[in-house]
Amino acid sequence: xxxxxxxxxxxxxxxxxxxxxxxxxxxxxxxxxxxxxxxxxxxxxxxxxxxxxxxxxxxxxxxxxxxxxxxxxxxxxxxxxxxxxxxxxxxxxxxxxxxxxxxxxxxxxxxxxxxxxxxxxxxxxxxxxxxxxxxxxxxxxxxxxxxxxxxxxxxxxxxxxxxxxxxxxxxxxxxxxxxxxxxxxxxxxxxxx
Numbered sequence: 001x002x003x004x005x006x007x008x009x010x011x012x013x014x015x016x017x018x019x020x021x022x023x024x025x026x027x028x029x030x031x032x033x034x035x036x037x038x039x040x041x042x043x044x045x046x047x048x049x050x051x052x053x054x055x056x057x058x059x060x061x062x063x064x065x066x067x068x069x070x071x072x073x074x075x076x077x078x079x080x081x082x083x084x085x086x087x088x089x090x091x092x093x094x095x096x097x098x099x100x101x102x103x104x105x106x107x108x109x110x111x112x113x114x115x116x117x118x119x120x121x122x123x124x125x126x127x128x129x130x131x132x133x134x135x136x137x138x139x140x141x142x143x144x145x146x147x148x149x150x151x152x153x154x155x156x157x158x159x160x161x162x163x164x165x166x167x168x169x170x171x172x173x174x175x176x177x178x179x180x181x182x183x184x185x186x187x188x189x190x191x192x193x
Contacts (some may be wrong), residue, residue, distance in 0.1 A: 025111075033111065038153045042126070058101065063080065066091075075093075099123075
């Protein structure tokens with residue numbers, strides 16, 4: 001991908017020999033809207049994914065991934081654009097639940113405007129190390145909608161907190177999947193796509 005690039009100002013990035021799909025905000029909202037809940041489970045790698053999804057859903061490159069509704073003047077200046085991810089004091093104010101946007105800045109959320117009836121619960125549950133603490137598994141269980149007929153999607157990502165050690169990452173993944181699939185109220189509604 002490093003030999004690829006953009007042709008013109010604000011043009012999309014064109015990868016070389018890599019098939020990447022570029023989605024509009026409306027397409028992202030439609031995809032997420034297929035589920036009652038989309039839960040990202042993992043470490044800081046997924047913190048960037050949920051931040052990117054919030055940027056798209058809020059159509060705000062500058063502050064879309066962070067809780068800018070409670071920023072003071074210094075944070076507003078300091079946490080703009082890439083710094084919302086790169087600066088620790090900014091990234092700790094990431095948006096981890098769509099319900100927080102709905103509560104504090106509902107008009108910034110484009111999905112309900114673009115897709116009538118959109119009400120997806122997008123959230124991230126941080127589970128960073130293996131072995132996992134029981135409280136993290138309990139928190140994950142509490143975060144998941146118990147309605148067995150509601151479609152849910154889970155995005156799992158792990159590695160950095162265990163130094164990308166394959167055995168620990170595999171054990172982490174096995175533990176999360178076992179936890180999700182052994183609970184009867186969740187297993188029937190999991191989406192395998």
